[in-house]
Amino acid sequence: MARVRTWLQILALVAALRYSSVQVEAQLMVGFYRTRNCLYAEAIVRQTVTAAINDDPSVAASLIRMLFHDCFVEGCDASILLDASPQNPVPEKDAVPNVSIRGFEVIDAAKAALEKTCPSTVSCADIIALAARDAVELSGGQSFNMPTGRLDGTVSSADSAASSLPSPLSSTIELTQMFLEQGLSQDEMITLSGAHTIGSTTCKQIMSRIYGFDGTKTGVDPNIDFDYALYLRRLCPEDGNTSRSVPLDSVSPNKFDNMYYMNGITGRVLFPSDTTLFEDGQTQFASKLNSQNEDLWEVKFANAMVHMSSIKVKTAWPDQRGEVRLNCRVTNAGK
Template identity: 50%
Template sequence: MAEFIVKDEVRKGVTKNPGLAAGLVRMHFHDCFIRGCDASVLLDSTPSNTAEKDSPANNPSLRGYEVIDSAKARLEAVCPGIVSCADIVAFAARDSVELAAGVGYDVPAGRRDGRISLASDTRTELPPPTFNVNQLTQLFAKKGLTQDEMVTLSGAHTIGRSHCTAFSSRLYNFSSTSSQDPSLEPSYAAQLKRQCPQGRTNPNLVVPMDPSSPAIADVGYYRNILTNHGLFTSDQTLLSNAKTASQVNQYARNSYLWADKFADAMVKMGQISVLTGNAGEIRTNCRVANG
């Protein structure tokens, strides 16, 4: 019943706005990498504390909060105090993957909600789009995830969008010797420059992560990397290491392999430092800790 309610709210949200599927997958990732999968990403800021959701890493780019709120309201009406916000986020990410990729998987339940959310944590716990393959590998290892799983989970960039500010350093004033990143295919760079003009300060300018199929989770992400069409440094860097490049090649040729391993990696990520037993709480409202 609980999972059906969440799935229904995700389906309604994604039907209205297909981009929410990517938003909900990203929300789960950003939640789990900070203090574990405890729904800390949902807590609102207070006069005395800036929460994760209002950090530059999450605001204005993170979306899908209204889907979680709607699911929580329905669940509290039928089974109050039973289903945690952390479980709702995990279920919603799974349902989003199913809608975008046609891949379903079982999500273990039983997470409890945390009471702490600090914007400052995002600076050290989330990988910025400028990370190289070694930095990514180290950060994922800190969370108990392998390099193989890092490459697999990076495939989530097959759906969704990015704000121009996340990659504009690759287009303009890249280094003292090159104005744009030489690892970016020139015609793709020219296209991105048209979409993200230099000096344009509009924070709402966005481009699709995978222009060929922005709402469908497929291996286009890996094929793009092979042709130097990776949007972020953290995407294109996967070709700079023999082992990760081999994996990119493998996934680009075999969508079933990626989908299968992606589901497994999502389940494992969803178990990072979870609160169980008497730890944490079951929030009544996902935006505020219980009084």
Template identity: 45%
Template sequence: MGFLFAARGCVAAAALLCVILPCHAKLSTRFYARTCPNVEAIVRSVMAPAVAAEPRMGASIIRLFFHDCFVNGCDASILLDDTPTFTGEKNAGANVNSVRGYEVIDAIKARVEASCKATVSCADIVALAARDAVNLLRGPTWNVPLGRKDSRTATQSAANANLPGPGSSAASLVSAFAAKGLSAREMTALSGAHTVGRARCLFFRGRIYGETNINATFAAARRRTCPQAGGDGNLAPFDDRTPDAFDNAYYTNLVARRGLLHSDQELFNGGPQDALVRKYSGNGKIFAGDFAKAMVKMGGLMPAAGTPTEVRLNCRKVN
């Protein structure tokens, strides 16, 4: 008992030190083995009923992780509410009315704090929740390296500059991921997260009314709930065959020219990614393995050296 108290004290002191000095400790799957050994079970205990009640929430948590890591690293900056001193990421163009699930992360954090006070970062909670979201939707699982810290600031401009949009070309996607140290293969695998979830009519209207590299029957079906004027918020599944199953159907759809977003279909449009899309379409195990490895690599993106960090007690605000 005394050792556990001392260990937690060390973690708190380390978190405070990270506010002053840049912290880039190597992540470890056993980071909380002594200080919060039940953290993964706690995360799962909240994620399982949340996804069971609304499978779309699983896709939303995966998206939350992506959009956090792509802006200044995996530092939970996306969770920060705006303050008088900064405008955060929640209302950036790619996030507003698109990223959700904040209340699920809040629920996990509350339960983790009750068990292991001031120990587990919000960034690590998001990473674990994203892994569980994939698995709860019948996708792969993997060991999540832990030990991230939470940023003490966020910038809307950084989110607007770093997050790819639904109209992105294949070349711009390759470039955006390369800027984060992720290969074209990893980009193509990570895009497979669109095998689950929904998109708003606003983001695919241009494709279903103005593009030719699209299955006519698919386009007609999407137009029924996405008129040329109005209905911007109407939702459609990325994969209308198995919308809540984390499988390789995303790639099968691309080969059939049934990609929902322009950026989706760009991965199978006569370019270098075509061969890999065909491979994933024909072999779900290869896709699942590549996706898991790419998620671990993306989860290793860290804030820039010198960024003030801490373990937040409330994921929405700094301590």
């Protein structure tokens, strides 16, 4: 009964949020900076991201994750970039889920180049969105248009980040609820989780699944493929260094493809929040479909990224809650 009630609440939330998110999206536009006399805004971001990824391909994954973590907390307003200040003493970047985010210097470099060409014009929030879009394509994924026109926020709190970002231990129902609260559907949650096709985590995040797992003789979580668990044990010895890196996709770790779903159906994904998408009856079918049809997933992924990038955006019209920061790490008032 409680489960039925939760699903009814979720359905009501979908209906309420669908209308508000469509309204928000309408305020952004593809090529916004062309209308602001900054013809090369997107090219400048692209050039900076390309150079950074050529230098260190692993930064691509972090830029994609940065957009997700920015948008889920205070909306897509670059609140994740703010450093500690009297106004925001414990900012989002200090929250546990954010301490492993890298690539802030890539955004700084793009911003510095943009300030030279188009001063006070391009928001840090748009730079994050464009950088994530470019990181997908530069890692071998699909290319897509990213609407722009976001303003930067002035508020950033680690507590909000901790409560708004999903945990890797979340169940399907918890993940669905957290995405719905942001105006994203369950299918978009499944689709966006496919970003775990690139990037990495550390041994400490997975030790409890491969050693001493409760109620099993082997000590391995039975939802993980046993051979895969042995491979993970080799990467992460029981008494070894738990900060060692583990690829999220062991087959094609740097390629933005649908391998995440192929891995998932054979029990080769790392977090319980990944596994549940392949085990729960609510999500299993869509996850399997994404494993069988890469083209379909690519289209859905691009659409879902654009939708996620419109969460609670601040725009100049109809209100003035945002600004174009001059330095992405500091609000203009805090400079």
